[in-house]
Amino acid sequence: MKNKLIGALCAVLVLPSAAMAARIQQTDLFGEPYRAALQVGSDQAQVVYYRLGVPGEKFGAANIYIDEEFHTGLLPGGYTVFCLAPGSHGMSAVLRDAPAYAGKHDQPKLQFEAGKTQFLRVGENGENQPLAVPREQAEQELANNLRQVHVLSRASAVQSCKYVHQPQERSYSLSSDVLFGFGKASYEDIREDGRRDVGSLVRRLHKENVRIDKIEVVGHTDRIGRGAANEALGLRRAQTVRQLLIDNGLAPESISARSAGSRMPVTQGCRGDRKALIACYAPDRRVVIHLKGLSEQ
Incomplete structure (x- = not known):
């Protein structure tokens, strides 16, 4: 039942036209456009995980797993921002993972530094390994992305970000x-x-x-x-x-x-x-x- 529920939440539509691709941005699949990531405090590490593309242009979600637990399904043109305790965490993005969702067990371990933001991009060639991207390049690529909001995170490592107030x-x-x-x-x-x-x-x-x-x-x-x-x-x-x-x-x-x-x-x-x-x-x-x-x- 749990797998069926997650599968239903992660399902996406094939959109055959540019007009329909524009309409998907107004549904509950996506939220606000990307804005520059703010500075987090010294007790957290921040992650911006994103996928290239135009919202609604293709079929198929990339399931994001954190420490072997499901976080979200990233569609093309989507992004997610979350915080973790600094240190080592398993992190992967898996395409074509339904219905078994076995990709969560094959995760590389990444180090996340306190007070730092790490930008990760989904690989589109079937690799689970996140692609680390420099901030300047990532924020160029994120300029037209929308926040992925259609699935609630089930990853217990995810924390609400506590931002340092700054310009x-x-x-x-x-x-x-x-x-x-x-x-x-x-x-x-x-x-x-x-x-x-x-x-x-x-x-x-x-x-x-x-x-x-x-x-x-x-x-x-x-x-x-x-x-x-x-x-x-x-x-x-x-x-x-x-x-x-x-x-x-x-x-x-x-x-x-x-x-x-x-x-x-x-x-x-x-x-x-x-x-x-x-x-x-x-x-x-x-x-x-x-x-x-x-x-x-």
């Missing part, structure tokens, strides 16, 4: 295809949709009445073309978006711009001719705005 950080990812035409980067090239998105973000920040210590704008490209050219394109796009933020009323001395080029892709397995690659690589083409040191005024 927050947020990241907003803007599609370069919305901001610019393919290969474009100048101020004159910014599309109206892109101008509206940036303006809407600035108005939201003013409405929330928050103080921002630093803003970093990072331009990302796809893997088409030479590395040096992609670095230059990413920088030009970041500089253009920086200027747009200034034009919308943000202080220029607090805003920096840099390029990540094609070094931090979020897509996997793209193949085909140039047209197919351009379409597949679309999520890689983005400008990310990092807001650091947010606090109430």
